[in-house]
Amino acid sequence: xxxxxxxxxxxxxxxxxxxxxxxxxxxxxxxxxxxxxxxxxxxxxxxxxxxxxxxxxxxxxxxxxxxxxxxxxxxxxxxxxxxxxxxxxxxxxxxxxxxxxxxxxxxxxxxxxxxxxxxxxxxxxxxxxxxxxxxxxxxxxxxxxxxxxxxxxxxxxxxxxxxxxxxxxxxxxxxxxxxxxxxxxxxxxxxxxxxxxxxxxxxxxxxxxxxxxxxxx
Amino acid sequence: xxxxxxxxxxxxxxxxxxxxxxxxxxxxxxxxxxxxxxxxxxxxxxxxxxxxxxxxxxxxxxxxxxxxxxxxxxxxxxxxxxxxxxxxxxxxxxxxxxxxxxxxxxxxxxxxxxxxxxxxxxxxxxxxxxxxxxxxxxxxxxxxxxxxxxxxxxxxxxxxxxxxxxxxxxxxxxxxxxxxxxxxxxxxxxxxxxxxxxxxxxxxxxxxxxxxxxxxxxxxxxxxxxxxxxxxxxxxxxxxxxxxxxxxxxxxxxxxxxxxxxx
Numbered sequence: 001x002x003x004x005x006x007x008x009x010x011x012x013x014x015x016x017x018x019x020x021x022x023x024x025x026x027x028x029x030x031x032x033x034x035x036x037x038x039x040x041x042x043x044x045x046x047x048x049x050x051x052x053x054x055x056x057x058x059x060x061x062x063x064x065x066x067x068x069x070x071x072x073x074x075x076x077x078x079x080x081x082x083x084x085x086x087x088x089x090x091x092x093x094x095x096x097x098x099x100x101x102x103x104x105x106x107x108x109x110x111x112x113x114x115x116x117x118x119x120x121x122x123x124x125x126x127x128x129x130x131x132x133x134x135x136x137x138x139x140x141x142x143x144x145x146x147x148x149x150x151x152x153x154x155x156x157x158x159x160x161x162x163x164x165x166x167x168x169x170x171x172x173x174x175x176x177x178x179x180x181x182x183x184x185x186x187x188x189x190x191x192x193x194x195x196x197x198x199x200x201x202x203x204x205x206x207x208x209x210x211x212x213x214x215x216x217x
Numbered sequence: 218x219x220x221x222x223x224x225x226x227x228x229x230x231x232x233x234x235x236x237x238x239x240x241x242x243x244x245x246x247x248x249x250x251x252x253x254x255x256x257x258x259x260x261x262x263x264x265x266x267x268x269x270x271x272x273x274x275x276x277x278x279x280x281x282x283x284x285x286x287x288x289x290x291x292x293x294x295x296x297x298x299x300x301x302x303x304x305x306x307x308x309x310x311x312x313x314x315x316x317x318x319x320x321x322x323x324x325x326x327x328x329x330x331x332x333x334x335x336x337x338x339x340x341x342x343x344x345x346x347x348x349x350x351x352x353x354x355x356x357x358x359x360x361x362x363x364x365x366x367x368x369x370x371x372x373x374x375x376x377x378x379x380x381x382x383x384x385x386x387x388x389x390x391x392x393x394x395x396x397x398x399x400x401x402x403x404x405x406x407x408x409x410x411x412x413x414x415x416x417x418x419x420x421x422x423x424x425x426x427x428x429x430x431x432x433x434x435x436x437x438x439x440x441x442x443x444x445x446x447x448x449x450x451x452x453x454x455x456x457x458x459x460x461x462x463x464x465x466x467x468x469x470x471x472x473x474x475x476x477x478x479x480x
Contacts, residue, residue, distance in 0.1 A: 052383050053470035071469035083383030107385035148380065155384055155385055190341035 003029040004066060005159070005188055006051060011047055011060035020046050023060070026206065035199050038208030045086070046191035047208070048161045051190065052083055079107050080137045082152035083161040088144050092137035096145060099132070102151055111155060123151045126176050134182060141168035149177065156184075162191040166198045220430050232257075261360055271346060291319045294357045299459075301357075302365040303479045310477055312401050313461035314364070318356055321454030325352055329446050338360040345392045351458075353424060355407065362402035363455035364462070371395050372478055388444070388463070396459060404457045407448050414444065414457040 006028040013021040020043040028034060036044040045171070049055045050062060054073035062069040064077050086142045090098045119129040125146045131139070139147065145168050152160055160181075166174045178201045181189065191202065199205055235257065244247045274286060281327050295315040326349055330336050336344055371378060371392070381391035414420060422443055426436035466474045 012471065022333050049379075052379070054379050054382075054472060056468075056470070056472070074470045079385045081383055083380060085380055088376060088380060089374060090377055090380070091374075091398075102381055102384040102386065103391050105381075105384065105386045107387070151384065 002148075003031075005030045005064070006048075006190075007066075008050075009061045009063070009171070011050065011057045011062060012052060013043070013055065013057050016139075021050075021057075026139040028188070028190065030188055031186060032204055033202045034191065034204045035202040035207060036190075036206050037191045037193055037194055037199065042208045044208050045163050048083070048163060048190060048192065052078065052081070053140075069215060071193050073193060077159070080157055080205065081159040081161060082155045082157045084148045084165055086164040086167055087141070088148040090136050090144070090147070092135055094132070095131040095134050095136050095139070098136045099151055099154070103154060105201070108155060118150065118154060121153055121180075124176065126149060126173050142170070142173065145169065146173065146177075153180065158186065159188045160190070162189060162193075164192055164195075166193065166195045166216075171197065199204050220428075230342055238455065250380045254441045261314065271342075274346065275342045278338065280338070280341045281456055283340045283342050283345050285324065288319065289323050290349060291315060291322060294318055294353050294360075298357055298364065298445035304365065304368060304477050305479055306310045309465035309474065310364075313465060314360065317457035317461050318360065318454045321356060321450050321457060322349055324355055324453065325450040327447050329442060333442060345473055347422075348443065352446050355447040356454045359403040359407065359444070359451035360458050361454050362406075364458055366402045367395050367459050368466075368473070368478060370398055371473060372475075375473075382471055388467060391471070392463065396456075399459060400452070400455065404448075404452055407444075407451055409449065411444055414440075420444075447479045 004027055005027075008024050008026040011018070011021055011024045024047075027100065036047055039046050046055060050057055051064075053069060053071075064073045067073045096118075099118055100113050102108065103111050107155075117131075118132070122129060122131060127146055127150075129141065129142065131147075136144070145165065147215075148163065148164075166177065169177065174195070174197045178198075181187070181201070189202070191198070193199060193202075235253070239250055239253060240255065259298075274282065292315065293309060295318060296306070298314055300320070304310055324342070326345060330340065330344055330348060334344060368389055374395075377394070378391050382388070419441050423436045423440040424440060441455055466477050468474065
């Protein structure tokens with residue numbers, strides 16, 4: 001069985017005048033737990049956004065399961081993935097409703113929302129069940145990050161995209177997150193991070209050069 | 218009740234009321250006097266033009282000509298919506314906003330003019346033009362608030378939109394919270410007006426009708442009807458303007474075309 005999940009082939013991406021990726025090539029296999037490491041602005045998050053179809057490469061090719069990325073494959077991927085942005089703001093509303101909302105999308109009908117499941121997931125991530133009754137707006141960045149992760153985990157997708165998932169978490173929370181993620185080992189995790197505690201969890205670390213080096217290559 | 222006709226001479230005297238406020242603005246160096254002069258001149262010329270035109274329109278009173286005039290009003294409102302908002306004039310916005318406003322207005326006009334008032338003549342100018350004008354003016358204000366809020370909050374909260382998309386949402390599902398916010402913002406002013414009308418101020422249309430000799434009760438009934446028309450017309454046109462423009466400003470992978478935004 002072919003293990004190739006994603007393939008970047010000589011991908012270049014520019015944001016205005018700024019070259020973010022230049023001739024970038026990479027293969028990501030099923031089950032990889034990857035972290036892209038690099039200075040801010042080096043293009044780590046862009047790689048994740050290119051994979052999810054939120055950005056389009058200027059040249060080169062991206063493949064998902066050996067198929068070129070297009071509107072169809074992007075839709076398929078988004079049914080098999082979840083993405084946790086670094087600064088997640090899900091508006092104002094009761095946390096319970098905030099968690100329920102994505103689970104009720106038409107494509108997610110198979111994931112019936114169970115409050116008890118959400119509560120135990122929150123517990124594993126170090127959050128009290130009472131957080132469900134709070135307003136999302138009033139939560140700290142770290143709590144918001146864990147609520148976002150709870151949603152991603154309740155969706156139970158084989159591919160997770162995590163952008164600096166531990167940036168607002170303390171040491172204990174980081175180890176809880178790692179512990180929860182380790183429970184499912186067939187999952188592909190594609191992340192960006194500079195947190196040593198997180199990097200230690202990943203089995204592939206890919207250093208992204210800054211744009212200036214890319215430009216001179 | 219007889220109407221006291223205003224003569225040009227009397228209207229001229231009315232302009233004298235500007236002298237005191239102009240002195241106050243000049244004394245405090247607000248720099249507004251030139252603007253005031255231009256605005257007063259524009260108001261007078263524009264309204265005189267419309268007055269002459271409407272007299273002609275009323276005399277002609279042809280449903281097709283009235284419909285054409287309504288279309289002209291909608292086109293002007295369409296460009297004004299985009300210019301007053303922080304969005305760029307692109308065809309992907311001009312056409313759907315025109316369509317939405319026109320459809321909203323025509324639906325409301327047909328309902329209120331033909332079903333409620335039951336005009337003896339289809340789109341009779343004396344009723345169709347002022348009612349359309351009042352509804353359209355409010356649609357314009359609400360569209361500016363609604364469309365602007367929708368696209369700029371989408372830009373500011375891109376991560377939220379992406380989060381939903383990556384979780385398997387269809388574009389419309391991922392846009393749901395942005396619709397919610399934009400609709401709330403554009404509906405609130407009209408709801409607030411409806412809640413205080415008559416207590417805080419007497420609405421312009423009602424005042425006009427009373428001045429021109431209608432009984433206060435008739436004027437109030439028309440005013441209630443126009444408020445209903447305004448509310449329904451604005452919500453319908455805001456919703457349709459957002460929904461129809463959505464079809465032209467996203468890529469097939471749901472990326473917003475940033476050319477519609479000004480910065």
